[in-house]
Amino acid sequence: MLRRTLAIAVKELLQLRRDPRTALTLLGMPMVMLLIYGYALSFDVQHIRFAVVDQDGTRASRDVAQAFLQSGYFDLVSQGRDPRVLDTLFDSGRVQAALVIPSGYGVDLAARRSTALQFVLDGSDSQTATTILGYARQIVGSVSPVIRKNARDAAVAPVPLVWYNPDLSSARFLVPGLLAFILMVTSVIATALAVVREKERGTMESLRATPLVAIELLIGKTLPYLLLASGAATGALVIARLLFDVHVRGSLVWLAAVTLLFLAASLGWGVLVSTVAETQQVAFQLGLLSSMLPTFILSGFIFPISSMPPALQLITHLVPARYFLTALREIILKGAGPEVWWNQAVGLLVYGAVVLAVATARTVRSL
Amino acid sequence: MNGGSPQPAVVARDLTRTFGPFVAVDRVSFEVRPGEIFGFLGSNGAGKTTTIRMLCGLLAPSSGSASVLGFDVATQAAEIKRRIGYMSQRFSLYNDLTVEENLRFWGGAYGLFGAEMAGRAEWAVVTADLEHSRHALVRSLPGGYRQRLALVAALLHEPPIVFLDEPTGGVDPEARRRFWDLIDELAAAGKTVFVTTHYMDEAERCHRVALMHAGRLLALDSVPDLKSVFPQGTVVEVTCGRPAQAMARLEELPGVVEVALFGERLHVVLGDPAVGASLARSLDAVGCENATVRAISPSLEDVFIHVIARAEGEAA
Numbered sequence: 001m002l003r004r005t006l007a008i009a010v011k012e013l014l015q016l017r018r019d020p021r022t023a024l025t026l027l028g029m030p031m032v033m034l035l036i037y038g039y040a041l042s043f044d045v046q047h048i049r050f051a052v053v054d055q056d057g058t059r060a061s062r063d064v065a066q067a068f069l070q071s072g073y074f075d076l077v078s079q080g081r082d083p084r085v086l087d088t089l090f091d092s093g094r095v096q097a098a099l100v101i102p103s104g105y106g107v108d109l110a111a112r113r114s115t116a117l118q119f120v121l122d123g124s125d126s127q128t129a130t131t132i133l134g135y136a137r138q139i140v141g142s143v144s145p146v147i148r149k150n151a152r153d154a155a156v157a158p159v160p161l162v163w164y165n166p167d168l169s170s171a172r173f174l175v176p177g178l179l180a181f182i183l184m185v186t187s188v189i190a191t192a193l194a195v196v197r198e199k200e201r202g203t204m205e206s207l208r209a210t211p212l213v214a215i216e217l218l219i220g221k222t223l224p225y226l227l228l229a230s231g232a233a234t235g236a237l238v239i240a241r242l243l244f245d246v247h248v249r250g251s252l253v254w255l256a257a258v259t260l261l262f263l264a265a266s267l268g269w270g271v272l273v274s275t276v277a278e279t280q281q282v283a284f285q286l287g288l289l290s291s292m293l294p295t296f297i298l299s300g301f302i303f304p305i306s307s308m309p310p311a312l313q314l315i316t317h318l319v320p321a322r323y324f325l326t327a328l329r330e331i332i333l334k335g336a337g338p339e340v341w342w343n344q345a346v347g348l349l350v351y352g353a354v355v356l357a358v359a360t361a362r363t364v365r366s367l
Numbered sequence: 368m369n370g371g372s373p374q375p376a377v378v379a380r381d382l383t384r385t386f387g388p389f390v391a392v393d394r395v396s397f398e399v400r401p402g403e404i405f406g407f408l409g410s411n412g413a414g415k416t417t418t419i420r421m422l423c424g425l426l427a428p429s430s431g432s433a434s435v436l437g438f439d440v441a442t443q444a445a446e447i448k449r450r451i452g453y454m455s456q457r458f459s460l461y462n463d464l465t466v467e468e469n470l471r472f473w474g475g476a477y478g479l480f481g482a483e484m485a486g487r488a489e490w491a492v493v494t495a496d497l498e499h500s501r502h503a504l505v506r507s508l509p510g511g512y513r514q515r516l517a518l519v520a521a522l523l524h525e526p527p528i529v530f531l532d533e534p535t536g537g538v539d540p541e542a543r544r545r546f547w548d549l550i551d552e553l554a555a556a557g558k559t560v561f562v563t564t565h566y567m568d569e570a571e572r573c574h575r576v577a578l579m580h581a582g583r584l585l586a587l588d589s590v591p592d593l594k595s596v597f598p599q600g601t602v603v604e605v606t607c608g609r610p611a612q613a614m615a616r617l618e619e620l621p622g623v624v625e626v627a628l629f630g631e632r633l634h635v636v637l638g639d640p641a642v643g644a645s646l647a648r649s650l651d652a653v654g655c656e657n658a659t660v661r662a663i664s665p666s667l668e669d670v671f672i673h674v675i676a677r678a679e680g681e682a683a
Contacts, residue, residue: 007475011464018463018504202457209423209453210476211445 004212008220012194016224023228026190030182030232031239037178038244045131050074051098053083058106064117067143068099073135086120096122097132175240176328177301180321181292182236183259184266187229188291189284191222191270196283199274214363218356222267229263230256249335258331258345262324265352266291268359269320275362295321323347374437376401376528376559377422381431384417391417393582394431399561401527404554406573407563408671414582415563416456419532422561423453436528449477452521452529456536459517462506466497469505470520477524491519494549511542515549528559535569547572567667576667578674585674593670600640602665605633607650607658616653617646627672634669 016023052065068074077095078085089095100118108115119136123129198204207217237255240246248255270287277283297303298312299321305313316322327344330336338345377399384392392414399405407415420426422435424444432439438446460469470488474480479487492501495515497508505513514534521529531550535543547569550560554574562573570576570590577587586593601624607613610633617626617635622642627634637643643660650658 003478003480004476007472010475011461011468011472014468015461015463201461202455203459203461205425205455205457206453206459206473207476208425209448209451209455210473211449211478212476213445 001216005216005220005223008212008217009223012221012224016228022190026186026225026228027232027235029186030179030236033182034175034178034236034239035243037181038174038240045128045135046073048074048132048135049077049094049096051078051080051086051089051095052076053080053086053098053100055081055083055103056101056105057081057103060106060109061101064101064105064140064143065099067139068136071135071139073132090120090122093122096128097136099136172244172246172333173329174301175244175246176332177299177325179233179236179240180262180299180324180328181295181301183229183233183263184291184295184321185288186232187225187263187266188270188273189287190225190228191267192273192277192283192287193280194221194225195271195274196277196280199278200280214360218271218360218363222264222271226260226263226267229267230260233259233263246332248332250331250337251335254338255328255331258324258327258341258348261345261348261352262320265320265348265355268352268355271359272355272362275359294319298322299325301325317347318351320348320351323351373401375399377405377433377435377561379418379422379431379433382418382421382428382433383430384414384421384426385429390582392421395579395582395584396431397577397584397587399528399559400575401559402554402557403574404550404560404562404572406570406576407561407579408565408567408570408576408667409563409579410565412581413579415579416532418579419453419530419561419563423451423530424448449524450526450528452524452526454517454521454529454531454534456532458513460505460513460520463504465502465504466492466508466516467501469516470523473520474523479524487523487525491516491523494552495519509542510538511545514538514542514546518546518549522553522558526558528561529553531560531562533563533565535564535566543569567671570667578671580675580678583678585678586670590667593667594665596670596673597636597665598640600643600662601637602663602669603635603637603643603646603660604663605635605646605650605658605660606631607633607655609655612653613650613655613658616650616655620646620649625673625676627669629668634663634666636665636669636673 050068052068054061054065069076074097078089083100086095086098086100089098098120100120102116102118105115105117117140119133121129121132198207237248241248269291273287273290274283277286295301298305298316298319300316301321305316305322308316323344327341327348330341330344334340375398377397379395379397381394381396382392383390383394395414395418407418409415417426421428421440422433424435424440424447427441432441434440435447436450438450440447461472464472467488470491471484474484474487492498495512495518497512497516500508500512505516508516518529518531518534521531535546538546543566550562551572554560562569564570573590575587575589576593578585578593605613605617610628610631614626614628614633617623617633620642622638623635624638625636635646640662643662646660647658650656
């Protein structure tokens with residue numbers, strides 16, 4: 001049993017070595033994807049094209065404008081006194097946000113009267129607009145108590161304290177998700193292709209005439225890809241640390257254990273795909289769709305599961321990345337031990353066992 | 368059948384396989400003796416591959432039964448797989464592996480390892496005449512060598528019987544001849560060879576040949592005995608200028624059983640050798656002048672055509 005499984009695994013490794021492009025793609029793609037997504041998929045909005053219309057021209061008004069510019073999020077594009085230029089600035093897209101300080105602002109403040117600032121936003125991209133508005137509130141909020149203090153009028157201001165990801169960096173939040181996403185997609189496709197290739201070439205027929213049984217074939221075929229995917233995962237974590245400053249706070253051993261569980265589950269899914277597909281092309285499409293979309297949408301990678309409708313929340317239990325992602329965030333961001341995420345590991349274990357059992361049963365039937 | 372001889376290598380009893388309404392193999396019964404080269408001759412779609420796949424435990428029979436080396440194909444497929452060699456119709460080696468890597472893989476699939484594996488791989492390389500190509504990628508080998516490699520790869524675990532499904536498809540005649548020399552060697556060494564083919568010249572090299580057509584087994588015998596369905600002098604070859612016209616005329620003549628066109632020539636089966644002398648005159652009458660008629664020894668193809676025609680006549 002062991003010998004026959006090993007024969008398959010060795011053969012698969014030899015074929016991978018003979019086809020370095022596939023091996024390199026499998027190994028390198030996760031890292032490249034992490035780079036691309038890591039930089040592109042940032043929820044942090046920076047370099048906001050910004051205009052200031054200061055109709056007041058007092059020291060107080062200059063302080064507010066300065067607070068915006070010093071926040072690091074805003075790039076000053078235009079500065080003036082006339083608010084009518086804003087129409088053309090927004091229409092042409094040269095400006096995303098503008099601060100209008102009405103005349104009398106400085107006087108009102110000095111007189112301790114309540115006063116108003118106007119903040120104009122391009123709302124065509126609501127996600128970005130909401131983020132910018134959040135920045136603006138924060139900046140104005142940080143400026144006003146100072147002003148009030150100068151006016152000897154103590155005020156209570158909320159001081160937010162964010163744990164685990166103190167500067168709310170999206171990279172830190174996204175990297176575990178990306179890791180799950182990338183590993184799922186590559187391992188599903190790699191195994192599905194590897195099995196279907198045998199069908200297409202006609203070697204499957206000869207394999208079936210040997211004493212090899214389904215489970216030996218499946219384990220032998222997935223083992224090399226498990227190794228490769230583990231290498232890719234390690235590479236992705238190194239990149240995450242070097243470029244996105246994402247440190248693993250928890251135990252690397254637990255991280256590896258959970259990752260292996262997840263990989264086994266997704267490789268099982270790949271085998272299942274291969275029992276349905278007859279050609280490599282179909283296997284590729286099916287593998288991509290069935291792994292990418294659920295992992296992207298239903299795993300909590302980008303859209304929080306807790307804010308989904310209850311029916312959809314139930315469906316997320318069928319997505320292995322959901323369990324992996326939760327455990328991964330616990331381990332990487334919080335440094336939590338298995339007592340916190342053991343149920344996620346159980347989820348992965350059950351998922352992997354069911355998928356592999358179904359895949360084996362289906363392979364046996366086709367054998 | 369022949370008492371005192373050892374247990375048959377293969378026994379099929381009313382073996383049948385249907386795919387929906389289509390009957391691929393229809394109540395086929397035969398026995399294969401140990402150590403013989405048993406040929407399954409038939410055109411594409413005759414049911415040869417379906418039969419071989421049932422015998423190798425790859426496909427369950429719809430009805431009837433079969434056993435290989437005493438093991439039932441329906442219930443003991445695992446036992447059978449361990450003891451047989453099988454070379455499928457489709458090329459069964461990995462093109463992106465070398466000769467030696469392929470041998471080691473296929474040996475490993477049968478559980479061979481260590482010194483035994485090395486010894487068998489060496490035997491295979493020598494037998495297939497690939498000593499100088501052991502580290503060459505299979506992709507780079509000529510077709511004939513690949514075919515021989517596929518054969519020895521199926522023999523690594525020393526099975527007493529090997530099933531070859533159209534093993535020489537797509538290789539040149541010289542490579543086919545060398546392949547069959549190898550089959551002769553195997554039979555001489557006591558192995559049973561079950562081979563399907565649609566090449567008549569290959570079937571001639573089998574000890575016994577089963578003729579299959581449309582899922583039915585029409586005849587089974589040694590090649591000389593198959594040919595003896597035609598009495599001496601009843602098969603003649605007719606050569607003339609307008610073969611198509613001559614064929615139409617000959618079919619009308621009394622005493623002519625069958626006419627088959629082989630290229631420019633006609634093979635005519637006569638009910639009585641005496642009719643042969645009058646053929647040329649009959650052809651003259653329809654404008655096919657200068658026809659030559661000579662008695663020939665029947666080919667397996669003549670037998671094949673005759674048997675099929677007879678079976679279809681019976682069915683009609």
